[in-house]
Amino acid sequence: MDSIIPFVIEILGGALRGKSSRIALRSAVETNKLNREEESALYYLVFEILRRLNVIDLYIKTSTSSYSLKKISSDNRAILRIATYLMKIENKDIEFVNNLLSSHFEQFSESNFLTILDLIQSVSEEQLYENRNDLASNLSIEYFTPTWIVRKFLSQWGVETTKKILPSFQQNLHLYVRINTIKANLEEILRIFHLNDISYSIVEEIENLVRIEENEIPIPQLEAFKEGKILIQQKASALVSLVLDPQEDDEILDMCASPGGKTSHIAALLKNKGKIVAVDMNDERVKILKDRMNLLGIKLVRIIQTDARELHRKIETRFDKILLDPPCSGSGTYSSRPENKWRMNQRDLGWYVNLQKDLLNEAAVLLKTGGSIVYSTCSLFHEENHSVILDFLQENSNFKLVETTPMVGVTSKILNEKTQELYPHIHETEGFFIAKIQKE
Numbered sequence: 516m517d518s519i520i521p522f523v524i525e526i527l528g529g530a531l532r533g534k535s536s537r538i539a540l541r542s543a544v545e546t547n548k549l550n551r552e553e554e555s556a557l558y559y560l561v562f563e564i565l566r567r568l569n570v571i572d573l574y575i576k577t578s579t580s581s582y583s584l585k586k587i588s589s590d591n592r593a594i595l596r597i598a599t600y601l602m603k604i605e606n607k608d609i610e611f612v613n614n615l616l617s618s619h620f621e622q623f624s625e626s627n628f629l630t631i632l633d634l635i636q637s638v639s640e641e642q643l644y645e646n647r648n649d650l651a652s653n654l655s656i657e658y659f660t661p662t663w664i665v666r667k668f669l670s671q672w673g674v675e676t677t678k679k680i681l682p683s684f685q686q687n688l689h690l691y692v693r694i695n696t697i698k699a700n701l702e703e704i705l706r707i708f709h710l711n712d713i714s715y716s717i718v719e720e721i722e723n724l725v726r727i728e729e730n731e732i733p734i735p736q737l738e739a740f741k742e743g744k745i746l747i748q749q750k751a752s753a754l755v756s757l758v759l760d761p762q763e764d765d766e767i768l769d770m771c772a773s774p775g776g777k778t779s780h781i782a783a784l785l786k787n788k789g790k791i792v793a794v795d796m797n798d799e800r801v802k803i804l805k806d807r808m809n810l811l812g813i814k815l816v817r818i819i820q821t822d823a824r825e826l827h828r829k830i831e832t833r834f835d836k837i838l839l840d841p842p843c844s845g846s847g848t849y850s851s852r853p854e855n856k857w858r859m860n861q862r863d864l865g866w867y868v869n870l871q872k873d874l875l876n877e878a879a880v881l882l883k884t885g886g887s888i889v890y891s892t893c894s895l896f897h898e899e900n901h902s903v904i905l906d907f908l909q910e911n912s913n914f915k916l917v918e919t920t921p922m923v924g925v926t927s928k929i930l931n932e933k934t935q936e937l938y939p940h941i942h943e944t945e946g947f948f949i950a951k952i953q954k955e
């Protein structure tokens with residue numbers, strides 16, 4: 516484990532400063548040519564710590580009041596978190612932890628590492644609970660999730676469902692691979708999987724999507740991936756473009772397009788013939804989108820970098836089908852992006868909701884009569900999903916909800932069984948919401 520500690524320290528620090536742990540992990544593995552064993556240990560430790568951060572930090576705070584987390588360097592903070600995880604969650608003894616980590620720890624103020632470890636070790640679970648009588652606080656510690664999120668889930672679904680969803684954030688999701696039918700076909704890719712000892716199962720509900728069961732070689736290292744013949748895409752995300760149901764003579768708009776998972780799927784469904792306008796506001800992400808379209812051999816996409824809320828001022832075109840996959844809390848992705856749980860608070864959620872509403876209003880302006888908008892998020896919060904749609908329908912009586920087919924998820928009474936939701940604990944994919952509305 517020794518050899519991976521410097522990478523864990525760096526990735527934990529980066530993840531809490533806003534970097535993606537997934538991207539940092541992949542880059543650490545590739546740049547440092549880590550072997551398979553080191554790679555799995557690195558992924559395991561980073562994810563386990565990020566998933567349990569509230570409880571880990573509670574142990575540290577309760578035991579080291581004078582070394583409040585804020586006062587120490589980000590590397591030392593990461594080391595304390597690793598130490599606490601190993602001692603309190605994995606039950607490793609203090610000597611093991613001290614031997615493993617003390618050489619990385621920069622001394623600060625009057626204390627040494629072993630004293631701090633001793634203090635952390637002495638805190639019992641009992642002392643962690645601020646309010647034993649509050650259900651949300653208890654669930655927050657039991658399932659390693661911020662209390663405000665637990666409260667929201669409890670008010671949306673009640674105790675039973677909340678208790679089914681929360682544990683799914685601690686589990687790894689299956690990886691799914693979509694065949695880019697512009698460059699390859701299913702048979703060719705399955706042959707490559709056999710040759711590389713990759714076991715898989717075919718996803719019946721979504722054509723050209725395969726679930727990876729076991730793989731010795733990481734998917735991004737396959738030539739087929741590097742050549743753009745396959746891409747990694749969650750099952751829920753691959754469903755969205757099917758619901759849009761693109762046809763060759765449709766004018767199609769993807770309003771928040773990068774990194775292009777759904778744009779490229781729409782292009783493949785259209786067999787690279789037709790018209791797609793793909794918009795994204797962010798410089799770096801537009802570059803990623805352009806590179807990805809090139810790699811995947813996609814020719815029918817016109818990429819526009821702009822704030823999509825202003826798009827009607829920039830282009831004359833009005834569209835038959837619009838996909839709106841706006842920025843969201845990502846609360847459906849806490850399993851694969853555990854750092855997101857700790858990054859935002861309730862105020863941030865309000866910011867997302869306002870942006871989602873503004874984007875949806877703009878989509879309505881850009882849509883032709885008779886056209887439809889597919890609205891999707893990887894969020895589990897009703898505020899970003901059902902409420903955005905309900906408010907929109909109340910203000911726009913010329914729009915109606917239509918069925919979201921194919922139906923893979925579950926429907927909800929809140930929106931007359933017309934929308935669909937996917938849940939990690941039921942559908943083995945990220946949490947997702949999909950609605951389709953039509954302009955009459």
Ligand SMILES: C[S@@+](CC[C@H](N)C(=O)[O-])C[C@H]1O[C@@H](n2cnc3c(N)ncnc32)[C@H](O)[C@@H]1O
Pocket residue numbers: 752770771772773774775776777778794795796797800821822823824840841842843
């Ligand atoms: C959820 S991601 C989209 C994922 C994408 N649909 C896919 O399937 O790969 C949201 C994207 O919206 C972009 N974005 C945020 N605000 C925007 C705005 N006002 N106008 C256009 N794009 C925006 C972000 O840069 C980000 O790339």
